[in-house]
Amino acid sequence: MNLIRQNRWVALLIGVILVCFSAICLLLQIEEKQAIGKLYKQVGINGTEIHSFKPLLMYTIEDERPFHVLGNNQQLVTKQQEVASTSVKSIDSKKVVTEKVEQINKSTEVNSRLNPPKALFFTRTQMLSQNEKEHSTWQYTVSDKELLLLRKIVMAEAEGEPYQGKVAVANVVLNRLRSANFPKTIHKVIYQKYQFSPVANGRLDRVKPSDDTIHAVNEALNGHKAVSDDTYYFLSLKLADDLTVHNTRTFSKTIGNHSFYK
Template sequence: MVIAIILLMGSSIIAEAYTLGSRTLMFGKVGEDVKELQIKLNQWGYSVGAPDGIYGKGTEKAIIQFQKDQGLVIDGIAGRNTINKLKAEKYIKYSVKPGDTLVKIANKFNTTVWKIKVNNNLNTDVIYVGERLNIPQSGPNTTSAYAIQSKSNYRLHITEEEMDWLTRAVYSEARGEPYKGQVAVAAVILNRVLHPRFPNTIKGVIFEPWAFTAVHDGQFWLEPKGTARQAVVDALKGWDPTGGATFYYNPAKVTSYWIYTRPVITRIGRHYFAT
């Protein structure tokens, strides 16, 4: 009897085929509309992983961040205003032309490389002439290729060149780390720029002698891939998983034992973050 009831309840959950916007969504909700919500969040760049139709902590966290960025009421609940904002962005089809890169296309359509990759299931930055891409349409861009998101809530205002340096630093220093660890490395660089003990420019911090192993051994000049750039954007928006750290190290690769004198705040992946 108990088994029959559980099966019946499970069947009723599966049978509820809501469409996104037909009800308010919050933690614990399950359904196709939740899955559509998760797809929209991924398209906007708020990664929730593979959509599973379950409104869990990851989806709630993404909604909260989306609400913060969009100036909406921050409650972690996907109500009418939040859903309408998520559904507002439209997409166009674009055929890749000779000389195109994802950065150039993002610049042209005032969007981000991250969004283009999410909307087209791209795992690399490689694109081909004639390939048809779904492009989030926000209107033409008349500024820098990296001035594609509002910088009013950035910790620092940066140039295209500085964005490239930050992305390279994150990729070369933390490409094997979890996403949170990549954001953490970007945050440390920003923390240094804002700290009186260090150079007050991104270039000065990154290229300070012996500051970063990847700069010293040349890995810094590897072509960034994956989520490095999005990690930089999240750090610029204020996410600091380190709690204000200005140093980090991997104990397996330490060359100067002085680093062990620094008070450790937290550990993320293989890196320890300290002040």
């Protein structure tokens, strides 16, 4: 103390040093707060803003860099995350339900096409599906005997042919039923002279329709078309003895071993 009293300039120097030290400590505290402030980030979840002082490590969705959230708001964050998770699950659930409904609708549509209708619907130029019946100009009631007869002629004519070939043979019979140039019943169309060889050689009476044939006929009756509505003839160029149709009619397409003509 005597030294300080005797040397006032030394006391002044010590005071300056203490002031500088205090200023440096203050600056360090400010810089630390600014650095911490950069780590803190305002968070918005479903419109709720969360401010932070006690850090809780989280990640941003956009860049996956860590930031801190107020520890006291942890319950709010958890609740918001549960709500968000529930929303996502709800959306996924609705999507699954929608997909199942679509699958059921498609399955129902396919199954309906595999069931034979009781009535067929026509216009002057085409056969209509069951959903288009309001546009028909006339309709035809299919008896159980005619349904079996149609399946047997398709089986007899196209047993070794691909599925679409079976549908096409059924289409030809139904196209003739619609046309004014052919008989007006399925029975008469099939038994018309010199038209279907299995009728003449007796094969028609011997065959038993396979499941594949039954489905193909049912689909044709429900409006599925493997050939166009103006297709009235078919033959196998490998097996046919009479090629009059091939030489006189307009070729449409080939399915399996059968060539179809308008």
